[in-house]
Every structure is written in structure tokens, then in C-alpha cells.
Amino acid sequence: MTQIQIPSGMRDLTNEACCAKEDLRKRITEVYKSYGYRPVETPLIEFYSTYQNTFTSLKEETLYKFVDESGQLLVLRTDMTLPIARLVAGKYSLDEIPLRFCYCSNVYKVRQNFAGKRNEVTDCGIELIGLDDASDLEVLCCALDVMAQLGVDHYTLEIGSSAFFRKACAQSGLSDAEIAMLADYIDRKEIPALKACVDTMNLDEKKALFFKKLPLCGGKDALSLAKDLCFSESLSEEIENLIVLKNTLEELGYEDHVTFDLGKVPHLDYYTGIIFEGYVTGIGTSVLSGGRYDALLSKLGRDLPAIGFGVKLDYLLESAEAKQEKVRKLYYPRAKAAEAMKKARELRKDGAVEMIPWEADTMEVIG
Amino acid sequence: MSLSVALTKGRLEKETVAMLEACGYGTERLKNKGRALVFPDTKKDIRYFLVKANDCITYVEHGVADIGVVGKDTLMEGGKDYYEMLDLKIGRCRFIVAGLANANPLEKSGHIRIGSKYPNVALDYFHSKGRDIEVIKIDGSVELAPVLGLTDGIVDIMETGATLKENGLVVYDTAAELSARVIVNKASFKMKRDEIMAFINDLERMVEHAEEN
Numbered sequence: 191m192t193q194i195q196i197p198s199g200m201r202d203l204t205n206e207a208c209c210a211k212e213d214l215r216k217r218i219t220e221v222y223k224s225y226g227y228r229p230v231e232t233p234l235i236e237f238y239s240t241y242q243n244t245f246t247s248l249k250e251e252t253l254y255k256f257v258d259e260s261g262q263l264l265v266l267r268t269d270m271t272l273p274i275a276r277l278v279a280g281k282y283s284l285d286e287i288p289l290r291f292c293y294c295s296n297v298y299k300v301r302q303n304f305a306g307k308r309n310e311v312t313d314c315g316i317e318l319i320g321l322d323d324a325s326d327l328e329v330l331c332c333a334l335d336v337m338a339q340l341g342v343d344h345y346t347l348e349i350g351s352s353a354f355f356r357k358a359c360a361q362s363g364l365s366d367a368e369i370a371m372l373a374d375y376i377d378r379k380e381i382p383a384l385k386a387c388v389d390t391m392n393l394d395e396k397k398a399l400f401f402k403k404l405p406l407c408g409g410k411d412a413l414s415l416a417k418d419l420c421f422s423e424s425l426s427e428e429i430e431n432l433i434v435l436k437n438t439l440e441e442l443g444y445e446d447h448v449t450f451d452l453g454k455v456p457h458l459d460y461y462t463g464i465i466f467e468g469y470v471t472g473i474g475t476s477v478l479s480g481g482r483y484d485a486l487l488s489k490l491g492r493d494l495p496a497i498g499f500g501v502k503l504d505y506l507l508e509s510a511e512a513k514q515e516k517v518r519k520l521y522y523p524r525a526k527a528a529e530a531m532k533k534a535r536e537l538r539k540d541g542a543v544e545m546i547p548w549e550a551d552t553m554e555v556i557g
Numbered sequence: 558m559s560l561s562v563a564l565t566k567g568r569l570e571k572e573t574v575a576m577l578e579a580c581g582y583g584t585e586r587l588k589n590k591g592r593a594l595v596f597p598d599t600k601k602d603i604r605y606f607l608v609k610a611n612d613c614i615t616y617v618e619h620g621v622a623d624i625g626v627v628g629k630d631t632l633m634e635g636g637k638d639y640y641e642m643l644d645l646k647i648g649r650c651r652f653i654v655a656g657l658a659n660a661n662p663l664e665k666s667g668h669i670r671i672g673s674k675y676p677n678v679a680l681d682y683f684h685s686k687g688r689d690i691e692v693i694k695i696d697g698s699v700e701l702a703p704v705l706g707l708t709d710g711i712v713d714i715m716e717t718g719a720t721l722k723e724n725g726l727v728v729y730d731t732a733a734e735l736s737a738r739v740i741v742n743k744a745s746f747k748m749k750r751d752e753i754m755a756f757i758n759d760l761e762r763m764v765e766h767a768e769e770n
Contacts (some may be wrong), residue, residue: 265699282756304637346747379640379746405640409750450749451691474620476744527743 199301199309209514214503217293217339218314218410225332227292227316232273232298238263244272244489246459252299255307266298271483271498274317279490287320287494292537294503308504315480316499322495323482326464329497337468340506343470344523347447349435350406351453352461352481354403354416354428356467362397372401372550373455379405391505395422408451416452429545435464460486470506477505517542518557523550558749558755559602563622565631566607566685568670569737573626573649580759603756611635623745623753629735630714634675640746643739643757646764652732653715657703661711662665662690672702672711678714682732700724 196202215383219229238255239250254266267273269295282289287417294314294385301307316332316429318325331348337345355376359369370390375384381402400419407416413433420426432450441450454465468478480499487494518537522530533553537543543555562586564573569661578584583599587607590596608616610631617625619639621678625639627647632641652675656662662669669690673679676692684689695702702708702725712732715721721728739757746753 270588306619320612344748348747379741381642382644384642409754417691439702451747467747469744471748472743474622474744 191271192497194365197309198303199307200469200502201308203507206514210507211503213513214506215312215342216315217341218336218501218503219294220309220329221332221339222316225290225316225328227290230274230277230291230293232267232270232293234266235264236267236273238265240276241265241268241272244275248279248366250419250473254298254300264540265296268299270295270313270500271317271486274498275319275487275490275496278283278319278494279487279492283492288325290316292316310502312339313500314503315469315498316330316510317498319487319495319496320494320499322484323463323497326455326482327435329463329499330435330439330448330466331442331444333457333466333468333480333499334439334447336422336501337447337470337478340470340477340501342470342472345447347444347468347472347478348449348451348454349432351428351432351457351463352458352465353463354425354452355455356431356458357425357428358400358421362393362401363426370458373427376401376405376453377455379453381405385533395531401530401550405453407453409449414450416450417538425487442513463497468501475505477502483549508535515542516557517544518555519543520545521548521550521554521556522546523548523552526553529553558752559604560749561614561622561626561754562603562605563608563616563625563758564605564626565610565627569626569628569648570607570669573645576645576647576760576763580761604719615742616637620719620742620744623742623749624756625740626737627740629733629738630675631679632738632740633678633681633733638743639707639740640741640743641697642741643761643764645737645739645760646767648735648737649756650714650716650735652682652712652735653708653721654682654712654729654730654732655700655703655715655726655728656710658725658727659704660709661727663729669710670708672699672708673713675712682712689696695738697706697710698724728762 212549254407255269256264258264271552274291276291294312296310298310298314301309306423318329334347337347349421371387375387384405385402388398399419403419413429413436417426417429436450456465460483462484467476469476476502482497483552484495487496520543522544522545529551530545534543534545536553568763574584574587582601583646585599587605594606610627613625614631614635616622618636628685630652642666656664662671662688669688670693671679671695672693674695676694687746693708699711699713700720703710703726713726718728739760741753
């Protein structure tokens with residue numbers, strides 16, 4: 191039997207999609223370059239142990255694994271943040287910080303079969319390493335400038351705070367298992383289960399209300415809603431900082447595209463500060479995601495704060511329009527190949543030419 | 558902005574539509590379906606479509622539907638890439654563990670085989686009890702499996718318990734309480750928050766109203 195299928199979750203990109211993707215990549219990368227980010231590339235394959243040692247809650251079933259010739263377990267990279275953190279720890283240890291890197295690389299995750307999901311996507315993003323949360327604003331502006339380049343009418347960057355939730359948990363004396371359970375319910379806005387779960391925890395009224403209401407602390411009044419829920423001075427301070435951030439973004443002219451959601455608490459083993467995701471009309475998933483991860487690099491032996499984000503190019507292809515370059519056709523007699531090549535060389539000075547031999551005696555340019 | 562709502566066909570359909578009607582939504586077309594697949598609301602900027610439970614999750618995860626109404630049983634077995642925002646408290650039933658009389662699968666030592674239409678739910682439940690089991694996927698009349706000796710027990714949905722009783726099966730435990738839930742696409746929630754919250758708040762008032770009576 192002939193083998194014409196591709197593995198589950200993979201896509202071939204036809205010519206139009208390829209052009210649209212390349213166009214998108216160029217526009218996004220231009221923004222990154224203008225903020226001073228420089229490109230890096232890392233191998234598609236990493237050691238399994240690099241991921242295992244760094245992530246406590248690694249989802250085994252989502253990794254593509256295989257074995258090398260010496261029996262070492264390998265994986266296809268699932269993201270670009272870890273490879274770049276590894277690169278910084280191992281190859282940039284003598285360089286001056288901050289480091290600013292951008293990338294555009296394919297990343298891999300095994301996802302549900304027959305559900306229309308992609309296992310291979312191109313992630314186009316940045317990592318800023320060595321600066322603390324004073325640089326959050328700069329990175330958010332960069333993300334917003336990138337979203338303005340996506341060619342969509344409506345887009346929103348939604349900002350949350352991992353630190354706000356962590357502080358509330360620490361001040362409520364919750365165990366790690368309880369925190370993980372709460373984070374999961376809150377992040378998925380699984381409100382019925384969250385309410386039942388909070389009721390089993392020995393929390394006073396104010397704290398119980400805080401966790402029950404957190405998933406709905408979003409929209410236009412997110413920060414004032416969150417402010418009312420705060421049960422300590424330091425929680426209120428976190429919100430004050432976010433209000434300052436919001437006002438600054440407004441002052442810079444981004445007000446129509448920024449919202450907050452304090453119920454956004456994904457990947458607690460990874461994010462330590464602000465978290466953000468970008469959404470555009472008509473696409474059912476976030477197209478940009480990122481946040482501050484100040485604890486990651488220390489796991490690789492280099493204690494540096496860091497923040498980054500990436501845009502998943504493939505999700506945007508459906509709404510992107512390809513600008514096809516016009517290609518002229520030069521038909522030429524087989525006996526005059528060299529002459530035709532010279533003519534084509536001339537013609538290529540003003541655009542693409544493809545050559546096609548034919549049986550006639552004359553040369554002709556069409557298109 | 559207009560909303561797309563995927564409703565689950567069958568058992569939940571009638572109760573869901575009744576709830577929407579009580580909220581003041583224009584459900585005439587949903588009640589007189591004919592051969593149509595998509596039903597515009599006659600009062601609000603909403604279109605409904607009726608789908609099978611599993612497909613409801615798929616449509617919501619892709620954002621083709623902004624909102625879905627689907628049973629917790631299907632949610633427990635399927636993916637998790639959506640917000641689960643409201644318990645409608647209709648279509649109530651339970652996931653139960655059952656077996657033949659005097660043969661509680663939870664008390665069996667050695668290899669345990671469980672028949673179920675919901676393999677993940679069965680595995681998760683027994684795992685939470687510290688038991689390693691083998692699940693055999695059964696698509697219909699799950700009660701038959703222990704009766705014929707294929708499995709030591711079953712994990713299945715129970716409404717009244719009549720079928721179990723008739724086949725001589727005993728309920729040994731409740732694995733979960735089930736009811737219809739409102740799920741929401743994550744990106745839709747960001748882009749159409751006001752419309753979606755209005756829809757959820759309307760339904761939530763109905764749930765509270767029903768509980769008071």
C-alpha cells in the first residue's frame with residue numbers, strides 16, 4: 191500500500207498558507223528586532239532529563255519521546271523557553287545581562303486524536319533574561335505592538351498575576367495539594383466544583399469568598415472587584431501595582447486592548463509574576479501567551495529573573511491573507527537554453543521568472 | 558456580538574429548553590424543530606444548535622460554539638480545555654459502582670476487571686481508592702458484563718436504579734453526582750464577556766429560583 195498519510199496532529203502547509211505564515215513571521219520579528227531582541231536557534235531534540243529536572247508536573251503523555259544510540263531518552267522540545275534557559279545557563283554564563291533573545295521555531299506536544307488539534311506549531315517569541323518586574327511594562331508593550339501587527343480588527347491582551355494568587359494561598363495556610371487543586375479549578379473557572387472544594391477547607395468567610403470569587407475577577411472592573419476581595423495589606427499592594435500598570439498602559443494608548451483577569455493562574459510550577467494571553471476575534475484559543483518565570487533559571491544553575499512570551503503562528507493562519515508574488519513564465523525552445531537563461535537573468539531584475547521548455551521555435555514571456 | 562450555543566440532544570434537551578424559555582429567551586424554533594439543525598432565538602441575538610454530548614465539548618473547545626450545555630458525565634470523561642461556569646442542577650443522576658450481590662468489586666483482592674462506557678472515570682475512581690484495575694470498554698447495556706461474568710463490576714450512570722435491580726446488580730458506591738453544566742470557550746469569554754455573563758446570570762437566577770421552590 192502507498193503511504194500518503196501524515197502522523198496524527200501534523201499538517202502540511204500548502205503554498206498559500208506558507209506565504210501567509212512567512213509574512214506573519216516577518217512582521218512579528220520586525221517588532222522583536224525593534225525592541226533589541228536578537229535571534230537564536232536551538233536543536234529540535236532535547237534530553238528528556240532536561241525537562242524532567244525542570245518541571246515538577248511534567249505531563250508525560252504529551253511528550254514525543256525516543257531513544258538515542260547510547261540509550262538516552264530524548265524528547266522533541268515542547269516549548270522554547272526551557273531550551274533558551276538552558277542556553278543561557280550553559281553558553282552565556284560570562285555575558286553581561288540583560289540578555290534579549292527572539293526565536294521562531296516549531297514546538298511539539300501530543301494532543302487528543304481526531305479532535306482537530308495541532309501537535310506541531312510554530313512558536314515565535316522572545317525571552318528577556320536578567321531584569322526584574324520593572325521590565326514587565328516593556329514586555330507587555332512589545333506583546334501589544336506584536337498583536338497590532340497580526341492584521342485582525344479586534345484583539346485583547348489579558349493580564350493576570352500569579353503572585354497575587356500565591357500570596358493569598360500562603361496567607362491562608364493551604365497545603366501544596368490544596369493550592370494545586372484550587373489553582374486548577376480557578377484557572378478553568380470550574381465554579382461548581384470550586385465552591386464545593388472551598389467549603390471543605392477550613393477558611394474564614396473573607397478568605398473563602400476570595401477564592402470563590404477569584405475566577406470572575408475579570409472584565410472591565412477586574413481590578414476594583416479584586417481590590418474588594420483582598421484580605422491583607424500585601425494583597426492590596428499587589429492590586430495597587432496592577433492599577434499602576436493599567437494606568438501606564440492607558441497613558442501609552444493601549445487602553446482598548448488591555449483587560450485583566452485575576453482568575454488566570456496556569457502552570458504554578460512555572461510562572462511567578464504577571465501572566466498574559468492574547469486573543470483575537472474568531473479564533474477559539476489564545477494566540478499569544480507568556481509571563482514572568484523568575485524561578486526557572488535557578489533550576490539550571492543560574493539564578494536570574496526572566497520574562498517572555500510567544501505567538502503561535504499556525505493558529506493565526508486561518509484569518510491571515512497571503513500576498514502571492516506574481517511569477518512570469520518564460521517559454522523557450524529546447525535548443526536555445528543558454529540564450530533563454532540570459533534573458534531570464536535580465537527579467538529577474540524586476541521580479542520572479544519561471545522557465546518552461548516548449549516545442550515552438552520562439553521565446554515568449556507570459557504573465 | 559451574537560452568541561452561538563450548543564445544546565445536548567436527548568435527555569437534557571427538554572429541561573434545558575424549558576429553562577431558557579423561563580429566562581425569557583425565544584425558544585419557539587427549538588420546540589418545533591422540523592429538519593433544521595440551527596435554531597435562531599426569536600428574541601435575542603443567539604443561535605442554538607443541537608448536538609451529541611461529546612460533540613458539544615468539541616464545538617466549544619474550537620470556539621465554533623461560545624457556550625455549551627452538557628452533562629457532567631461527558632465532561633468527566635473528555636477534554637478539559639474550556640471554562641465550566643455553572644451547574645444547572647437539571648438532569649441529575651449519579652456515577653455508581655455496581656456488581657453482583659455479595660461481590661463488591663471494591664473488596665475483591667487480586668485482579669479486578671470493570672466494565673464501563675466511561676473508562677477514564679472508572680480508572681480515576683478506583684485509582685482514588687488506591688486500587689489498580691483493568692477497564693473493559695462496553696458501549697451499551699453495561700449491566701450485562703458482570704451478569705455474564707466478563708467483569709467483576711461496572712461503573713455507569715444511574716438515574717432510578719431499576720435496570721440494575723432487574724438484573725440482580727447491587728450498587729456499592731457513588732463515584733460522582735452528575736448534572737448538566739454550562740461550559741464556555743476560553744477565547745469567547747474574553748471577547749464576548751458581557752454577552753456570556755448575561756446568559757449565565759439569567760440561567761443562574763433560574764437555578765436559584767428552582768432551589769427556593
